[in-house]
Amino acid sequence: MFRLERGxxxxxxxxxxxxxxxxxxxxxxxxxxxxxxxxxxxxxLLGSAYPRSFHSAVVVTSNDQLAILCNAMYPLIAFAEVGTGDLEPKAFVHPPTWAAKFSEIGFVVISRQVLDSPLGAVDTAALGKAEWMQIDSWRPASVGGTVFNSWD
Structure with missing residues (x-):
């Protein structure tokens, strides 16, 4: 089971x-x-800045354009359709084959299945009280919306 760490x-x-x-x-x-x-x-490529909880980049290949999101606290990577100019993701997508490069240097590439799952589908026991207050307030629909957020 995928585990969300404190913070x-x-x-x-x-x-x-x-x-x-x-x-x-x-x-x-x-x-x-x-x-x-x-x-x-x-x-x-943008570093995280308040209120975003993630770094982001856009990689363009000959036949595709993908946003790469990296949680600013833990080495968690997600891939998404490219959204607006501020790199807010439109929808999470399956990691491409070249995502393995992130794993090779110590990142954890999260599958689309996990990203789109409700919080109840993962281990949230380590999350702190302040995090639960934000989750209760913002009510993210998925794991991805919790890990890669722009809450203020």
Whole structure:
């Protein structure tokens, strides 16, 4: 069963320890390696910024254009259709074959099935009280909407 770790939403209470961080340079490295494997190019790359809980990039290949999302706290990767100019995903998609490059350097590539699942389908025991307050407020429809959010 897929497990959501404490802080994956980007929220914590003041009494909880600081959240881990995935450096944007680590994500950048993965994007460039994956783009090379795909015969494509990284077109845009943005580090997480309030209120987004994720870094994002767009990789363009000869026959496709995909958004890559990376949770800013944990090395979790998702793929999505390219959305608006601020890289908000339209819909999660199955990881392409070249997503394996992310796994090779320590990222966890999340399947579309898990991303589209309701929270009840994954282990949420590690989530903190502050996270549950946000979840109760925003009511995300899926695991993907919880892990890759723009809540403020």
């Amino acid at each position: 994956v939403t980007g929220f914590r209470s003041a009494k909880e320890p600081e959240l881990p961080e995935v450096p944007v340079r680590t994500f950048r490295r993965g994007c460039y390696e994956a783009a090379r494997a795909a015969g494509g190019a990284v077109e845009q």
